[in-house]
Amino acid sequence: MANGTVVLYFSRFGKPLQTHHKVVLDLDAKAIARIKGYKFGGPYDPEHNYSAPLFFVPDDTLLLDEASRLGIRSPNDLYGGVVPYLFVKTKAITHGLVDRDAERPLGWSTAFAERVHEIVLSGYTVFSNRDAQMAARRMLARGPIRLKKPLSASGKDQTVVTSLNELDAVLEKVSADEMAAYGLVLEENLRHVRTLSVGEVAVGNLRISYYGTQRTVRDNEGRPVYGGSELVCVRGGWEVLDALPTSPEIHAAVAAARRYDEATREFHDFTASRRNYDVALGIGADGWSRSGVLEPSWRVGGASSAELAAFAAFARDPSLKIVRASHVEEYGEDRRAPVDAIVEFQGNDPEAGPLLRYTIVTPQDQQLRQKICGRCGGAWRGLPPPVISSDADSRVIRFRSRKGASQQSHRGKAPIGYSGPDYSPVPDLSKYEGPESEDEYRHRMVINAIALVFVSLMSLAGFWLVNVIAHS
Numbered sequence: 001m002a003n004g005t006v007v008l009y010f011s012r013f014g015k016p017l018q019t020h021h022k023v024v025l026d027l028d029a030k031a032i033a034r035i036k037g038y039k040f041g042g043p044y045d046p047e048h049n050y051s052a053p054l055f056f057v058p059d060d061t062l063l064l065d066e067a068s069r070l071g072i073r074s075p076n077d078l079y080g081g082v083v084p085y086l087f088v089k090t091k092a093i094t095h096g097l098v099d100r101d102a103e104r105p106l107g108w109s110t111a112f113a114e115r116v117h118e119i120v121l122s123g124y125t126v127f128s129n130r131d132a133q134m135a136a137r138r139m140l141a142r143g144p145i146r147l148k149k150p151l152s153a154s155g156k157d158q159t160v161v162t163s164l165n166e167l168d169a170v171l172e173k174v175s176a177d178e179m180a181a182y183g184l185v186l187e188e189n190l191r192h193v194r195t196l197s198v199g200e201v202a203v204g205n206l207r208i209s210y211y212g213t214q215r216t217v218r219d220n221e222g223r224p225v226y227g228g229s230e231l232v233c234v235r236g237g238w239e240v241l242d243a244l245p246t247s248p249e250i251h252a253a254v255a256a257a258r259r260y261d262e263a264t265r266e267f268h269d270f271t272a273s274r275r276n277y278d279v280a281l282g283i284g285a286d287g288w289s290r291s292g293v294l295e296p297s298w299r300v301g302g303a304s305s306a307e308l309a310a311f312a313a314f315a316r317d318p319s320l321k322i323v324r325a326s327h328v329e330e331y332g333e334d335r336r337a338p339v340d341a342i343v344e345f346q347g348n349d350p351e352a353g354p355l356l357r358y359t360i361v362t363p364q365d366q367q368l369r370q371k372i373c374g375r376c377g378g379a380w381r382g383l384p385p386p387v388i389s390s391d392a393d394s395r396v397i398r399f400r401s402r403k404g405a406s407q408q409s410h411r412g413k414a415p416i417g418y419s420g421p422d423y424s425p426v427p428d429l430s431k432y433e434g435p436e437s438e439d440e441y442r443h444r445m446v447i448n449a450i451a452l453v454f455v456s457l458m459s460l461a462g463f464w465l466v467n468v469i470a471h472s
Contacts, residue, residue, distance in 0.1 A: 003036075003037060003038060003052065003053070004036065004038040004039075004052045004053040004054065004055055005033075005038055005039050005040070005041040005050055005052050005053070005054055005055070006029050006030075006032050006033035006036065006038045006039070006040050006041065006054075006055045006056075006057060007029075007041045007042065007043065007044040007050075007054055007055070007056060007057070008025065008026065008029050008042065008043045008044060008056075008057055008058075008059070009043070009044045009056045009057065009058045009059070009062075009070065010043065010058070010059050011058055011059060011060045011061075011062055011063075011066060012066070013060060013063065013066075013086060014058070014059045014060035015060070015151070017059060018349055018350075018351045018352050019349045019350055019351070019352075020345040020349045020352060020355055020357060023344065023345050024304075024305060024344050024345060024357060025057070025059060025300055027305070027344050028057065028079075028300055028304050028305060028308055029057040029079075031308040031309075031311075031312060032055070032057060032079055032203060032308065033055075034312065035203055035204065035206070035308070035311050035312060035315050036055060036203060036204050038052075038055060039052075041054075044056065044070075054070075054071065054077070055077060055078065055079070056070060056072060056077060056078040056079070056080075057078070057079045057080070057300065058078060058079075058080050058299065058300070059299070059300065060080075060089070060299050061080060061081045061082070061083055061089035061298045061299045062078070062080065062081070062082045062083070063082070063083065063084075063085075063086065064082055064083065064084045064269050067082040074271065075202060075271050075272060075273035076202075076204070076273070078273060079201075079203065079273055079274055079300065080272065080273065080274055080298055080299045080300065081270070081271065081272030081273070081274065081275070081298025081299060082269070082270065082271050082272070082298075083267065083270055083298070084107055084267055084268060084269045084270065085105065085106065085107035086181060086182070087105050087107075087108075087150065087181065087182055087183065088107070088267055088270070089296075089298065089299075090150035090151055090182060090295070091148060091150050091185055091294065091295035091296075092125045092150040092182060092183045092185060093109070093112055093113070093125070093296075094113075094116065094120050094123070094125070094185065094293065094294065094295055095113060095120060095123040095124050095125040095185060095186075095187065096110070096113035096114065096117065096124065096125070097110070097113070097124065097125065097126070097131070098124050098126065098131045098134045098135045098138075099134075102126070102127070102128075102131045103126070103127040103128040103130075103131055103180070104127055105127060105180070105181065105183075107267075109266045109267055111266045112263050112264070112266040112267065113125075115259075115262075115263035115266065116259070116260050116263050116293065119256040119259050119260060119292060119293055120260075120292040120293050120294075121187050121188050121190070121280065121290060121292035121294070122139070122142075122187070122188040123135075123139070123185060123186050123187035123188060124138075124139075124185075124186050125150075125183050125184070125185050125186075126179075126183055126184050126186065127179060127180055127183040127184075128179060128180075129171050129179070132167065132171060132184055132186065133164065133167065133168075135186045136161070136164055136167045136186060137164070139186060139188065140161075140162070140163065140164070142188070142285060142286070143188065143189065143284065143285025143286070144160050144161065144162045144188075144189040144285060145160070145161050145162075145167075145186050145187065145188065145189060146158055146159070146160050146186075146187050146188070146189040146190075147159045147160075147161060147167070147170050147184060147185070147186060148184070148185040148187060149174075149178075149182070149184065149185075150182045150183055150184070150185055151182055160189050171184075188284060188285070188290070189285070190280060190282030190283060190284060190290055191282055191283045191284075192282050192283050193280055193281070193282035194213065194214075194280070194281045194282065195213070195214040195216075195278050195279070195280050195281075195294070196211060196212065196213055196214070196249075196250070196253045196278070196279040196280075196281065197210070197211070197212045197213070197214055197229050197231065197276060197277070197278060197279075197303050198210070198211045198212075198241075198253055198254050198256075198257035198258075198276070198277050198279055199257070199274070199275055199276035199277060199297075199303070199307070200237050200238055200241070200261070200275045201273065201274045201275070201276075201307050201311075202273045203273070203308075203311055206235075206311060206314060206315060207235075207236060207237050208233050208234065208235060208236070208307070208310055208311060208314060209233070209234055209236060209237050209238055209240060209241035210231045210232060210233040210234065210241065210303075210307070210310070210325075211231070211232055211241065211246070211250055211253065211254055212229050212230050212231035212232060212303070212306075213229065213230050214226060214227075214228070214229050214278070214302075215227035215228045215229070215230070215328070215329075217329065217330065217331060218331065219331045219352065219353070220331045220332065220352065220353035220354065220355075221353075225331075226302050226329065227328070227329050227330070228302065228326065228327045228328040228329045229302060229303040229306055229326070229327050230324070230326045231303060231306050231307070231310070231324065231325045231326070231327075232322065232323075232324055232364075233306075233307070233310035233314075233322065233323045233324070233325055234321065234322050234323075235314050235320065235321050235322070238254075238258045238261070241254055242254055242255065242258065249281060249291070252291060253279040253281075253291065256277075256279055256291070256292070256293050257277040257279060257293060260277055260293045260296065261275050261277065261296075264296075272298040274297070274298060274299065274300075274301075274304070274307075275296070275298060276296070276297040276298075276301055276303060277293050277294075277295070277296055277297070278293070278294040278295055278297070279291060279292065279293050279294065280292060280294050302327065302329075303327060305327045305342075305344060305357075305359045306325035306326060306327040306359055306361075307325070309325050309342060309359045309361040310323045310325040310361060312361075313325075313361050313363055317363070320363055322363075322364045323361060323362065323363050323364060324361070324362045324364055325359065325360070325361045325362075326359065326360045326361075327357070327358075327359045328341075328356075328357070328358055328359070328360075329355065329356070329357050330355070330356045330357075331352070331353065331354065331355055331356075332354055333354050335354070335355075335356035336356075337356060337358040338358075338360060340360060341358040341359065341360050342358060342359045342360070342361075343356070343357075343358045344357045344358060344359065345357040346358075
């Protein structure tokens with residue numbers, strides 16, 4: 001007999017869902033019901049008298065008062081998160097304000113922005129046109145700016161501007177109410193971007209964490225959109241994920257996501273059972289490598305199907321320690337899923353057009369038993385890096401280091417290292433590197449000149465000595 005009921009809940013603040021999103025949300029809720037041993041009760045009905053405990057699967061992050069009315073008291077009551085204010089569920093919280101006099105919504109946390117300052121890209125969050133123009137003047141001197149509407153996801157509603165005139169054109173399309181409630185994010189624009197997903201999720205007594213790489217594909221209108229995630233999932237929380245012997249870039253991304261997650265303590269009454277963070281790796285306008293957390297996701301997301309497939313594998317086999325789970329979204333006609341895939345949607349979405357969505361789970365214990373499973377001398381054995389998409393629309397640049405050393409950005413960004421087969425786990429000196437100041441450059445040039453003069457004198461002395469010996 002089931003011990004409870006899993007129900008879907010559609011928040012009054014959630015965005016309208018496309019058909020394929022609704023289908024997959026329904027499947028995700030059913031998967032959670034199987035994992036928990038609950039029955040699936042369909043959409044939540046406030047008029048229905050539920051005798052068993054309820055577990056909610058909302059379509060969006062919930063507001064505190066909304067969650068309270070539903071009887072949600074802890075992360076054990078839902079798959080997702082609860083925030084005290086609407087803007088907290090968006091990427092708006094990632095950056096600080098332009099100054100102490102800047103416009104801000106009720107509940108804004110300066111402490112949170114300060115805690116994540118060193119692990120995010122350069123940028124500002126603004127809640128007025130005046131603040132947007134002030135931020136743009138500061139940032140445009142260093143290169144193009146990416147404008148982001150905080151409520152949008154999957155790379156949508158983002159514009160790159162290179163001048164104040166271009167900024168003004170974007171601001172004209174943002175209503176005063178939208179600007180005051182959710183704001184606008186101004187962030188340095190990166191080139192050759194690769195986005196990592198890092199997260200920790202709990203369902204009942206089972207907790208997993210993961211890292212992975214996102215795919216970018218073209219939708220049916222030719223626009224670049226989210227195309228799925230390839231995840232490496234482990235049984236356990238942040239501490240287990242952090243202990244994996246990964247490449248420097250993965251380790252830095254995990255550390256940054258975990259630090260961002262810890263900073264959420266600055267928001268009172270925040271709680272979440274699903275904690276997912278996007279981390280970008282790319283090249284800044286000055287040619288330096290950059291990395292930083294882009295945004296949180298405390299709701300059902302693109303990677304949820306892969307997460308829940310991994311949960312099911314862990315639940316079936318208590319000895320299983322690590323799983324690779326891939327979620328794929330492909331647009332267009334005549335798409336076919338692999339024979340071992342779990343197909344979640346295949347058909348013509350009225351809004352998105354022809355689309356295929358599927359998930360593949362591979363227990364790594366079967367494939368890489370000698371390399372991965374278990375511990376050896378208290379440490380995890382070698383772990384393969386996630387597969388990187390070769391999609392033409394998702395160009396990947398690997399940064400091969402000098403014996404592991406990699407350049408770092410001007411702020412405390414995580415290093416981007418090479419994650420290929422020749423990666424060495426031996427620590428290097430990359431963390432001590434940084435951009436060279438003018439004084440350091442001048443000093444280095446003086447030393448080079450002295451060295452050149454010394455070598456020249458030694459060469460002349462050598463020629464003279466050889467000449468003397470030859471004529472003696």
